[in-house]
Amino acid sequence: MSELKYKRVLLKLSGESLMGSDPFGINRETIMQTVRQVKEVSDLGVEVAIVVGGGNIFRGVSAQAGSMDRATADYMGMLATVMNALALKEALESIGAKARVQSALSMQQIAETYARPKAIQYLEEGKIVIFAAGTGNPFFTTDTAAALRGAEMCCDVMLKATNVDGIYTADPKKDPSATRYQSVTFDEAIEKNLKVMDATAFTLCRERDMNIVVFGIQKQDALKNVVLGKDEGTLVHN
Numbered sequence: 001m002s003e004l005k006y007k008r009v010l011l012k013l014s015g016e017s018l019m020g021s022d023p024f025g026i027n028r029e030t031i032m033q034t035v036r037q038v039k040e041v042s043d044l045g046v047e048v049a050i051v052v053g054g055g056n057i058f059r060g061v062s063a064q065a066g067s068m069d070r071a072t073a074d075y076m077g078m079l080a081t082v083m084n085a086l087a088l089k090e091a092l093e094s095i096g097a098k099a100r101v102q103s104a105l106s107m108q109q110i111a112e113t114y115a116r117p118k119a120i121q122y123l124e125e126g127k128i129v130i131f132a133a134g135t136g137n138p139f140f141t142t143d144t145a146a147a148l149r150g151a152e153m154c155c156d157v158m159l160k161a162t163n164v165d166g167i168y169t170a171d172p173k174k175d176p177s178a179t180r181y182q183s184v185t186f187d188e189a190i191e192k193n194l195k196v197m198d199a200t201a202f203t204l205c206r207e208r209d210m211n212i213v214v215f216g217i218q219k220q221d222a223l224k225n226v227v228l229g230k231d232e233g234t235l236v237h238n
């Protein structure tokens with residue numbers, strides 16, 4: 001069997017990555033394609049923690065633009081991530097994987113409240129842990145929650161799943177000559193103004209020396225290729 005490059009990973013799934021080609025919400029075929037990849041790497045022995053976004057349902061910033069109070073809008077955004085987390089858990093269990101949801105906001109009837117020791121225990125038992133409700137605070141993003149939970153869980157790497165299969169020299173949709181970076185340093189990413197994650201998340205990863213791999217989850221076997229250390233996506237490192 002091939003060597004695993006990473007033993008414990010934090011997978012960041014944006015809400016949009018669950019949408020498929022639908023205008024909003026959760027596309028069943030898309031979520032099933034994603035959870036099959038997650039189960040595959042979990043079966044290889046990789047411990048998987050997931051932070052899921054909520055942009056496919058509700059985004060605080062957009063509601064603020066419509067003149068809504070920002071903190072209230074952000075709490076609504078966090079609730080959207082809980083819906084996605086429950087959908088992911090159900091989808092994972094439907095293919096025989098064991099998964100647990102831990103929420104940063106307590107809602108004990110539907111999910112456990114975040115507890116670090118328990119989450120680590122689940123990971124050690126081979127269960128997939130899905131972190132919902134971001135950091136539990138308004139004015140943050142789920143990218144920052146991913147960096148935070150990744151650091152707390154002592155993950156080897158943060159895997160940021162996007163709709164593009166890595167970081168490119170230019171927007172590949174607009175510029176056909178754009179090429180994918182195999183790897184960039186954190187410093188280069190800043191110098192070249194490459195959009196990896198929001199600044200808070202980026203800084204936390206850099207300070208904790210947690211590398212980031214940006215990759216496209218829509219591509220078959222992409223997640224497996226990343227954990228096996230194959231040339232997939234873009235590695236951001238110190």
Ligand code: UDP
Pocket residue numbers: 013014015016052053054055056058059060061073074075076077078080081133134135136137138139140141142143145
């Ligand atoms: N959010 C928040 N605090 C957090 C994480 C998320 O307030 O720690 C809210 C915020 O309104 C955000 C929404 O939840 O717009 C959905 O998260 P995000 O936009 O990060 O989701 P993604 O873009 O990954 O789908």
